[in-house]
Amino acid sequence: MAPASSSSSSMRLLLLCLLGFCVAVSHQQSTDPCGPARVAVASLVPFDSTSFRCTAVWKQEDFVLRYKNTGPSVWSFILSAPDKGSYVAVGFSGKGAMVGSSAVVGWASNGRGTVKQYYLGGKSPDECTANKGLLKLVKNKAVVVSHSGRLYLAFQLSTDYPQPHLIYAVGPDGNLPSRNSLQLPVHRNMASRSFNYTAGMASNAGGSGDGTFPMERKHGLLGMMGWGVLMPIGMMTARYFRQLDPCWFYSHMAIQVAGFAVGITAIVLGFGLNEDGLKNVNVHKALGIAILAMSSLQVMAILARPDKTSKVRRFWNWYHHNIGRAAILLAIGNVFLGLSIAQEVSAYVVSYGVFVAVWVVAVAAFEIKRFCADDD
Incomplete structure (x- = not known):
């Protein structure tokens, strides 16, 4: 009886193995x-x-x-x-x-x-x-x-x-x-x-779902921070805090250089992104290149900054101020355009919208203060 029992056990084991093999194949195929x-x-x-x-x-x-x-x-x-x-x-x-x-x-x-x-x-x-x-x-x-x-x-x-x-x-x-x-x-x-x-x-709610941080979002956040946040703040330090001389100048320089570096990083990442099927990408890219060119001119302008007593200083001031303002306005618009192209979650759009609203209110308040001070 022992050999028969052993044979029966072997057959059961073989059947189980075959069954397991079949299940594995079925699972693999599915x-x-x-x-x-x-x-x-x-x-x-x-x-x-x-x-x-x-x-x-x-x-x-x-x-x-x-x-x-x-x-x-x-x-x-x-x-x-x-x-x-x-x-x-x-x-x-x-x-x-x-x-x-x-x-x-x-x-x-x-x-x-x-x-x-x-x-x-x-x-x-x-x-x-x-x-x-x-x-x-x-x-x-x-x-x-x-x-x-x-x-x-x-x-x-x-x-x-x-x-x-x-x-x-x-x-x-x-x-x-x-x-x-x-x-x-x-x-x-x-x-x-x-x-x-x-x-x-x-x-589920704007996250990547697998623990990664997509390159598109890195590009967007760096561009938003460099061109859309630091540059506008740097402009305010130069225009509204000149009474804190020379701190305003060094603060302005540090903020704008940091924004320029972060913005360039965003542009480098942007050129490596997949653009298949995305609307208005060429407009977004063209605006980004224009902002980079304007910002580069601003950086180079510091090297050619004339002395305060120079006759051409007022022309330099006009160029530096207006090119900077144009770059900031384009940057803000391009950030919103980029968020629209990426169809980002509303939290990013609302957060940046709140920053822009606060920045506009602050600029308006400082301008009113400057106007009243000039009248006095």
């Missing part, structure tokens, strides 16, 4: 890692999917998003997720709210894939209307494919730049929309993420 390889269903997607950016956008449900600006006002997307006999959806929203947004929904049944746009007018199934929505789907460029345990939802949007918040949803396992009414069952899980198309990063 994953979709981002990498240099083409998407598994590239030949079944109705557009070229090479060189797409790829990122895990919803790790809890293993959602992977590939995307690219593939033409003038055309953005292509491939969303992959585990195929559990349910629908998968990705919506586009201006502020991250589900209600009022539009979504692309896909599912597969009996080897047949279905892709529909839905307008999410409310939170109940009756308020999610099929074949309605604000998204401009490119005709005949939407498909859903089931492959190796995953769904691949591919589609193209006709837009200059997609909305900055993506909404993901997955339906209940084994429960698909009705073939006749196309009504969506209540989702099993959903998530809303702000998405930076330039950096390829998703976040």
